[in-house]
Amino acid sequence: MIEVKKLTKQADNKLILRGVDLSINKGETVAILGPNGAGKSTLLKVLATLIKPTSGDIKINGLELKKNHIAIKKILGYLPHSSLLYDHYSPLENLVFFGNIYGVKDVEKRAKELVKEVGLSFFLNEPVKNFSRGMIQRIAIARAIVHEPEILLLDEPHTGLDQGAISILNTVILSMKKKGTTTLMVTHDFKQAAEICDRIIIVKNGKIVDDFKIENQSLGIVSEKYELQVEGVS
Numbered sequence: 001m002i003e004v005k006k007l008t009k010q011a012d013n014k015l016i017l018r019g020v021d022l023s024i025n026k027g028e029t030v031a032i033l034g035p036n037g038a039g040k041s042t043l044l045k046v047l048a049t050l051i052k053p054t055s056g057d058i059k060i061n062g063l064e065l066k067k068n069h070i071a072i073k074k075i076l077g078y079l080p081h082s083s084l085l086y087d088h089y090s091p092l093e094n095l096v097f098f099g100n101i102y103g104v105k106d107v108e109k110r111a112k113e114l115v116k117e118v119g120l121s122f123f124l125n126e127p128v129k130n131f132s133r134g135m136i137q138r139i140a141i142a143r144a145i146v147h148e149p150e151i152l153l154l155d156e157p158h159t160g161l162d163q164g165a166i167s168i169l170n171t172v173i174l175s176m177k178k179k180g181t182t183t184l185m186v187t188h189d190f191k192q193a194a195e196i197c198d199r200i201i202i203v204k205n206g207k208i209v210d211d212f213k214i215e216n217q218s219l220g221i222v223s224e225k226y227e228l229q230v231e232g233v234s
């Protein structure tokens with residue numbers, strides 16, 4: 001459960017988030033859409049405890065973010081724009097390294113399973129520096145879920161992935177959803193948002209301007225509402 005009240009974020013005299021109120025239930029898969037510069041990544045970074053809000057309250061699983069960021073970090077999986085991987089390490093070494101930080105049990109077994117899940121077993125021991133952007137993104141996704149987080153925060157997860165990898169990622173997100181994981185996903189890809197999310201939030205100028213549930217993977221409704229809110233087309 002994520003509860004955000006009157007959240008603002010200011011940087012360099014610019015108000016990036018202007019009073020965000022948001023409540024997300026356990027197990028929901030939520031897409032955050034919006035134009036460039038709307039504040040989507042900033043919202044995700046605040047929730048990921050990477051940057052501090054200027055004002056407002058955030059509670060995650062009933063814990064206040066301000067006071068409990070270490071406990072909260074353990075239940076979060078965050079995929080930023082950059083992969084956070086070590087270039088000279090292989091996928092196995094990277095995942096074992098990050099798994100150990102989170103105290104993952106049988107970490108080598110878990111790492112190998114994840115590399116298989118993202119379809120890169122053949123490259124298990126190759127240094128990541130030799131990988132393509134899409135391959136790096138696959139391992140970055142594995143890194144974000146190595147500790148089986150309760151909450152997944154994904155910043156443009158589909159970017160750079162080929163069709164095969166997109167379907168692997170969607171399978172990973174949906175299978176985590178079945179286990180009760182809550183996912184927030186910033187994306188520009190309406191098709192993927194409609195396909196795997198059950199709720200859409202539209203952010204514009206640092207505010208939530210629409211928040212609705214979708215059923216039956218309805219891409220049409222997503223595009224229609226986005227155009228209405230962001231491009232002012234009715």
Ligand SMILES: Nc1ncnc2c1ncn2[C@@H]1O[C@H](COP(=O)(O)OP(=O)(O)OP(=O)(O)O)[C@@H](O)[C@H]1O
Nearest residue numbers: 011012014016034035036037038039040041042043
């Ligand atoms: N640390 C910072 N200092 C100053 N301005 C910042 C900072 N971080 C972000 N901004 C500005 O805040 C605005 C929102 O940035 P953010 O990255 O959250 O947007 P976004 O909605 O994720 O955009 P995109 O779709 O392009 O990734 C942008 O104008 C950005 O330049």
